Amino acid sequence: MASIQYREIDGRSGGYAALLAVLGALIIAGLAAAWTMEHHGHHITGMSNRIVWGIPHVFAVFLIVAASGALNVASIASVFGRELYKPLARLSGLLAVTLLAGGLAVLVLDLGRPERLIVAMTHYNFKSIFAWNIFLYTGFFAIVALYLWTMFERRMNRHSARMGLLAFVWRLVLTTGTGSIFGFLVAREPYDSALLAPLFIVMSFSFGLAIFVLVLMAGCRWTGRALGDVVLNRLRNLLGVFVATVLYFVAVHHLTNLYIARQHELERFLLWEGGIYTALFWLGQILIGGILPLALLYGTASRRALVAAALGVIVGGLAQVYVLIIGGQAYPQLLFPGKEVRSSFFDGVVASYAPSLPEVALGVGGVALALALTAVALKVLPFLPRSLADGDIAAAAA
Amino acid sequence: MTRIAAGIIAAMLAVAGAADTPGRAAGRVALPVIKIEKGEACVAPTAQMRRDHMQMLLQQRDLTLHQGIREPRFSLKNCIDCHASRKTGSVLGKDGFCSSCHAYAAVSIDCFECHSPLRQAQAAARP
Amino acid sequence: MNPDRRQVLAWGAAATAAALAPGLRLVELAQARSPQEAASKLQRWGLLIDITKCGECDACVTACHEENGITSNARPATDAQWIRKVSLRDTRTGYAQTLPLMCQHCEHPPCVDVCPTGASFKRADGIVLVDKHTCIGCRYCVMACPYAARSFVHETVSGQKADVPRGKGTVEACTLCVHRVDRGATPACVEACGRDGGGAMAFGDLNDASSAIHRRLKSEPSSQIRADLALNTGVRYQGL
Numbered sequence: 001m002a003s004i005q006y007r008e009i010d011g012r013s014g015g016y017a018a019l020l021a022v023l024g025a026l027i028i029a030g031l032a033a034a035w036t037m038e039h040h041g042h043h044i045t046g047m048s049n050r051i052v053w054g055i056p057h058v059f060a061v062f063l064i065v066a067a068s069g070a071l072n073v074a075s076i077a078s079v080f081g082r083e084l085y086k087p088l089a090r091l092s093g094l095l096a097v098t099l100l101a102g103g104l105a106v107l108v109l110d111l112g113r114p115e116r117l118i119v120a121m122t123h124y125n126f127k128s129i130f131a132w133n134i135f136l137y138t139g140f141f142a143i144v145a146l147y148l149w150t151m152f153e154r155r156m157n158r159h160s161a162r163m164g165l166l167a168f169v170w171r172l173v174l175t176t177g178t179g180s181i182f183g184f185l186v187a188r189e190p191y192d193s194a195l196l197a198p199l200f201i202v203m204s205f206s207f208g209l210a211i212f213v214l215v216l217m218a219g220c221r222w223t224g225r226a227l228g229d230v231v232l233n234r235l236r237n238l239l240g241v242f243v244a245t246v247l248y249f250v251a252v253h254h255l256t257n258l259y260i261a262r263q264h265e266l267e268r269f270l271l272w273e274g275g276i277y278t279a280l281f282w283l284g285q286i287l288i289g290g291i292l293p294l295a296l297l298y299g300t301a302s303r304r305a306l307v308a309a310a311l312g313v314i315v316g317g318l319a320q321v322y323v324l325i326i327g328g329q330a331y332p333q334l335l336f337p338g339k340e341v342r343s344s345f346f347d348g349v350v351a352s353y354a355p356s357l358p359e360v361a362l363g364v365g366g367v368a369l370a371l372a373l374t375a376v377a378l379k380v381l382p383f384l385p386r387s388l389a390d391g392d393i394a395a396a397a398a
Numbered sequence: 399m400t401r402i403a404a405g406i407i408a409a410m411l412a413v414a415g416a417a418d419t420p421g422r423a424a425g426r427v428a429l430p431v432i433k434i435e436k437g438e439a440c441v442a443p444t445a446q447m448r449r450d451h452m453q454m455l456l457q458q459r460d461l462t463l464h465q466g467i468r469e470p471r472f473s474l475k476n477c478i479d480c481h482a483s484r485k486t487g488s489v490l491g492k493d494g495f496c497s498s499c500h501a502y503a504a505v506s507i508d509c510f511e512c513h514s515p516l517r518q519a520q521a522a523a524r525p
Numbered sequence: 526m527n528p529d530r531r532q533v534l535a536w537g538a539a540a541t542a543a544a545l546a547p548g549l550r551l552v553e554l555a556q557a558r559s560p561q562e563a564a565s566k567l568q569r570w571g572l573l574i575d576i577t578k579c580g581e582c583d584a585c586v587t588a589c590h591e592e593n594g595i596t597s598n599a600r601p602a603t604d605a606q607w608i609r610k611v612s613l614r615d616t617r618t619g620y621a622q623t624l625p626l627m628c629q630h631c632e633h634p635p636c637v638d639v640c641p642t643g644a645s646f647k648r649a650d651g652i653v654l655v656d657k658h659t660c661i662g663c664r665y666c667v668m669a670c671p672y673a674a675r676s677f678v679h680e681t682v683s684g685q686k687a688d689v690p691r692g693k694g695t696v697e698a699c700t701l702c703v704h705r706v707d708r709g710a711t712p713a714c715v716e717a718c719g720r721d722g723g724g725a726m727a728f729g730d731l732n733d734a735s736s737a738i739h740r741r742l743k744s745e746p747s748s749q750i751r752a753d754l755a756l757n758t759g760v761r762y763q764g765l
Contacts (some may be wrong), residue, residue, distance in 0.1 A: 041680035041693045048602035052664040112694030114664015123642040130641035187671035339613040466564035466707050512692030514685045
């Protein structure tokens with residue numbers, strides 16, 4: 001283990017400056033969008049009284065879920081003792097923090113009164129899952145920061161396994177909390193299922209690893225670090241298992257709904273006649289986010305296929321969260337069983353939603369923030385090993 | 399070295415002292431307009447109102463909203479009824495009772511994003 | 526008068542009320558509380574709506590929005606609606622009905638459970654309200670409400686009523702006209718329905734055995750919307 005050598009990235013190239021410039025521009029656009037939404041009110045967005053959570057929440061939930069999943073590589077190294085993953089653990093911890101920061105920034109900037117964020121820190125309703133999550137998120141930052149410290153500081157290395165275990169348990173609870181935001185909504189048929197908590201956990205494994213793989217490959221390539229096939233093939237197999245697990249949980253979720261007569265209409269909407277949501281489910285979530293990555297991961301051994309598969313998982317994941325959050329709200333709430341319902345408040349009809357530019361800019365700004373924080377951290381502290389070539393890894397693991 | 403530092407500090411103190419002189423301050427920032435057109439006395443002595451009006455409003459606000467205690471004397475509505483300008487009917491605006499003093503003290507208030515700043519009579523007359 | 530003295534007076538008023546209570550309680554509850562008296566757990570305000578008397582009018586909606594200063598910006602998807610008329614048609618028989626729907630003032634309100642800051646709360650007398658001073662505009666309560674009864678204020682509001690503060694970026698819903706209830710009056714929708722509509726709506730204290738609403742609930746059939754959720758709503762319907 002002592003033989004792994006970490007180095008900051010150089011960060012003086014034109015490419016690095018250009019990357020930060022692009023990400024910075026996207027962050028500024030996101031902030032401008034948030035200010036515009038705040039100034040004019042949310043009526044300038046596609047959100048309405050029927051679709052109260054829109055694109056910003058899709059990005060925020062995706063990033064928060066992916067954040068906890070990005071920590072998995074570190075967990076595998078310190079909790080499950082796989083030495084091969086140890087050189088990747090620091091980057092894994094870093095991404096967990098930056099992705100969460102990006103997601104939370106989006107969530108907070110979309111609030112109706114973001115300037116009152118302090119109220120959320122001083123007034124708590126402990127029955128609210130949101131209130132639990134405030135503790136889970138801040139706790140996650142603190143625990144992962146300490147965990148990273150045990151990895152960086154040689155004298156603290158011996159505590160790394162225990163911190164890793166704590167971080168692993170915490171991240172499972174955190175994702176359970178995120179899934180329960182929706183799972184505990186008894187009033188809405190598309191949510192209201194305890195299955196959403198474990199579904200969110202496997203989603204986090206998959207999304208987080210996909211982002212980790214892409215950042216790792218980009219980081220190694222752009223800084224001229226060797227990245228051996230042994231490591232990549234491990235990650236490739238792992239991603240395949242996670243993608244398949246997500247498909248399994250999605251199948252179980254829909255099959256339970258198909259068994260329950262009360263939920264038949266909902267399934268007809270989601271799987272068959274829901275228009276954009278049905279299309280996003282089958283083409284985005286299942287095909288691009290599930291079947292295609294599986295074929296690419298297990299069908300070929302090329303690095304390009306791995307990159308394509310990881311991109312597919314991310315695109316499919318965004319589609320999945322979109323269908324869940326927006327499709328789940330668009331589907332009319334059941335107030336009067338056996339009746340056709342009509343009103344001025346759009347009762348009984350599928351709500352329409354068209355994302356607006358400010359919303360998308362805010363969401364993309366969150367992604368840019370996460371990536372920019374990562375890029376800066378890589379330059380400031382030695383997160384990446386000097387080499388991940390097969391020989392170096394084997395020597396380190398031995 | 400020490401002498402230069404002492405000199406700089408002395409100069410800064412002198413400038414700060416000059417800025418604190420009331421006459422000069424009034425020249426730069428307009429003094430608040432305190433024109434009360436109705437009633438002889440407020441619900442508490444002036445000194446206490448100046449110091450504590452925010453606590454009184456805050457306490458009354460929570461009592462009213464959460465417990466339904468609508469003590470009329472201490473309600474924001476009652477404040478506005480006396481303190482709104484007879485001309486505009488409002489506590490806001492350039493010479494508004496609330497806004498002119500808060501502008502002077504550089505303390506922003508959030509009350510009137512939701513609450514009506516108008517006297518009841520005026521409020522009722524609006525379409 | 527300083528705040529402390531005010532507090533003593535309030536306690537005095539409460540003590541007097543308590544001392545008089547045994548004999549006067551039933552009569553007293555039907556009338557307004559004194560302004561110094563806090564809303565009491567002994568009461569549970571609610572509505573009983575007989576939809577067989579509810580016709581194709583919207584007197585309740587107009588009256589509510591007039592009373593509470595709810596103005597339209599001609600953007601139906603984002604405009605606030607505290608009460609709405611819902612038309613029902615049986616999918617098999619075509620039997621048509623119409624009814625007013627608003628916050629159901631649940632005993633176990635999901636909006637209160639999910640609110641992270643406690644801005645959504647239930648008053649002692651059962652009225653569910655939003656404390657807009659602590660609402661951060663997260664809209665989780667809108668997600669949680671089974672009745673779609675809540676609106677998010679999507680744009681700047683002006684010309685508010687003195688008794689009904691409203692502002693951009695917070696969530697709001699029917700308050701059961703709490704400002705009227707506190708002075709002993711009935712909600713604006715109930716008054717308008719009795720005056721201009723079919724007289725379908727009744728307001729009262731569900732706990733008060735001598736109230737008309739209590740007697741009717743005791744002797745006539747009634748139902749709750751989404752009774753399966755066991756939220757024990759304060760708004761009950763007849764003829765549904």
